[in-house]
Amino acid sequence: GKRAFIAGVADDNGYGWAIAKSLAAAGAQILVGTWVPALNIFETCLRRGKFDESHLLPDGSLMNITKVYPLDAVYDTPEDVPKDVKSNRRYAGSSKWTIKEVAESVKEDFGSIDILVHSLANGPEVTKPLLETSRYGYLAAVSSSSYSFVSLLKHFVPLMNPGGASISLTYLASERMIPGYGGGMSSVKAALESDTKVLAFEAGRRHRIRVNTISAGPLRSRAAKAIGF
Ligand code: NAD
16 A cells, blocks of 8 residues: 655645645555644544544545654754754654655655645735735745655655655645635745656656645635634
8 A cells, every 4th residue: 555644634624634634545544743832732632532533534534643753844854953942842742743754754664755745834924915025924934834844755756656646735826816815815825836857857757756736725724713714
């Protein structure tokens, strides 16, 4: 069977969870990467069976998440993590959550993967029109929502089996004006789409890894509710 790593699962409402279920139903082994600040709640809910109903696969069996890795896709290596984040209560409780370290841990635990899914985005100023977005908000959105994919692919490609596939989720606001999708999130998705073409060329030629992005329809996930969609 195939092994999949899905970055960006912290509850059972978002695309990440749904993709994990589809892959599990198709017989894949499921590993997930969960944003560090959301890890505690997610693991508690899993343990207490809050998501039990959402684990149900079409054949009546239950999805098994083999391992949950803490992840913050804004940081590539431990050297990139600022002191205040390192000592933050929510971060200090976990370790090895930078992208490089997560890739190393997955390699150590399982050797290789076949499928990499990027299902994460964050725009601190998403409720602000682009015209009112700060440089900080814009760059933070690009860092967590676009560069995170470049970095994930960069660090996971060495442990991906040739013929493997990677995918991210984009949104129509990259190409059409969608009011309310602010804070640079429209720019973030345009970058993600452009990067997909370049990364598909590079990872395809060099490693025989496919790179795609799916423009998903609106879904009332946690992220979407935060912007009133
Ligand atoms: P979601 O809230 O379920 O998923 C976003 C995830 O990103 C969350 O689990 C969050 O914890 C995680 N995350 C945020 N910052 C992170 C970081 N720095 N490191 C690691 N994880 C981080 O919401 P969703 O809507 O399912 O979003 C998944 C993807 O789908 C996103 O790329 C989103 O832009 C895209 N998308 C969503 C919609 C929609 O309507 N919901 C439409 C098109 C595309």
